[in-house]
Amino acid sequence: MGPIRGLRRKRKIEKVVDQNAALSSLPYQPESLDWWDHFSKRITGPSSQLKDLPKFESVLKISRKTFNYICSLVKEEMMARPANFTDLNGKLLSLNDRVAIALRRLSSGESLSAVGDLLGINQSTVAQITWRFVEAMEARGLHHLRWPSTEAEMKEIKSKFERIRGLCLPNCCGSLSDSLVLKSSTFFKLSEEGKRLNGEKVKISEGTELREFIVGDLGFPLLPWLLTPYQGDSLTDSQANFNKQLSATRMVAQRALARLKETWRIIQGVMWRPDKNRLPRIILVCCLLHNIVIDLEDEVRDEMSLSHRHDSAYRQQVCESGDDSASILRDKLSLYLFGRLPSIDSST
Template sequence: MVKCLLIPSNEEEGFKYFFRVAKKTFDYICSLVREDLVSRPPSGLINIEGRLLSVEKQVAIALRRLASGESQVSVGASFGVGQSTVSQVTWRFIEALEERAKHHLKWPNSDRMEQIKLKFEALFGLPNCCGAIDSTHIIMTLPAVETSDDWCDQESNYSMFLQGIVDHEMRFLDIVTGWPGGMSVSRLLKCSGFFRLCEAGDRLNGSIRTLSEGLETREFIIGGGAYPLLPWLITPYENNNLSSSMCTNFNAKHEDARSLGVRAFSQLKGSWRILNKVMWRPDKRKLPSIILVCCLLHNIIIDNGDQLHPDVALSGHHDSGYGEQCCKQIDPMGETVRETLAKYLLQK
């Protein structure tokens, strides 16, 4: 067992705080990447005693680097290895998990989606709701030769966007990343494969739900005011349009459900602090893989019956310092779906 370097009051809790996963989940992650990490070990992967690093120690080093966001020198000192070893180990782990854990982040099949919809209705009263969408900035530093207005966002940071759709357990069902943080949220959505699938009728295309006499609704997800109001993406009523109790009631239910996306990103960036610190001159081709692997680890914790560690979640908003964007695009069919839902919720 990899020893936790903190002094825990409870060894299991200390292990989980240090690596963000319980020991059983740690063992499962090792099983996923073992073949890759054993089959091609670089000659430099040795510790100060001259021994080849075990798979468990390689995974421990990589998880600690991702979890703490500390420098490679600092992480290396904790494990008795050098900076270059931490760099090699972390990247090999990322490549392996990206390939071996794909099944932990995929759009649900119809049976699983029915369970998700039932949970959203039971928790928030929203029938036929398939998830909540949100997005966040991953801040980075770019060399002067690579600076570009595209990557400079509204707060004058260089950043990369991450958009995610989550279910009732804050599990990521779909993500898109790799796009410059200088884009608008609505533009990011329209660049995603998810948007193209929905517009083509190949996603969120499940059965129509009859609510009551004269009222029915299609499948949809919910998002904040930065997103366009579409037939399959329902946003809240604007504050200047809250003259009726129907709109106010709908917004309250909508906000409760939408907060799942906000909380998921606060948990993700708090658990895997490498995403919440300024990435020093990252390779823009590698950064999406780092982001994806952190999302995979987030889902692996949930899928293994492990618990997301509440104490490490960000205490503030996951995009602290960023002003809320507002999208004025309103699709008439989206308006109809939203009004149908608002009427239904008022009747309940």
């Protein structure tokens, strides 16, 4: 009696699953240092000499230490499910290969065909590997994107904002840029309900306490927890000084967004049509990668050139809405900053 139809194919699939399961059960060990030599020859050609190979950091925008950590995060999801990803020569792609391909796609912003041609891989393989990496990062890397969980963490953030360029903007916890995004966010709802920016208050004058707040540009509404600049040309000295301090603080957000976009250029690059529908998830993963580089104190981050503008085509919008109590608070804070009110005093 002949074999049951389909049984041979079923056994083959089960074998692949077993192999992948066995691989995923092993603790992650970084591949040997010559892995990069082999991988980089995909870019320069197999006849390239060792001295001609590109530097790891110049291609993937991160250090080997950070790369190994990312591989350890995504290993299980990248390798557990059966997927015979190969290059154009039929060679099976390792975990390092797959992560490097995804990082190259996200950091360069190049099209799928450009990345595929550069690395000798089919563009559909580049797409599948990149998306699997995105899913793996969502599953394993979310702890790198969170609101400060302790008062000590928040105090450190506020202290850094207060020391910007020698200025003194008390109780500021961050900067924002785009009103529509803010109002549709969970952060807006939580802040309005007093569940965010609800830490220690500071006393800026008799009977006036300043809660934790963030700053925004003129496109945002003026709120007790969101302070914006004064409008107009005929400003008092205290108002002009206040605007100056807010502008210096907002530069932190400008630089952060500029670095994010310059490092992970897929955010501003050519998007393959299916990627466009997944853009929010891709941006999330780029933010996770960005924070991992910061958390691991990756030295490559400090070596990158940085512009201060993240969106040269941005047109300043003006939001006319505001809160009366926030307007009064802003006036008192501007006077305090200008030195007309007593020195700051912490209160519980």
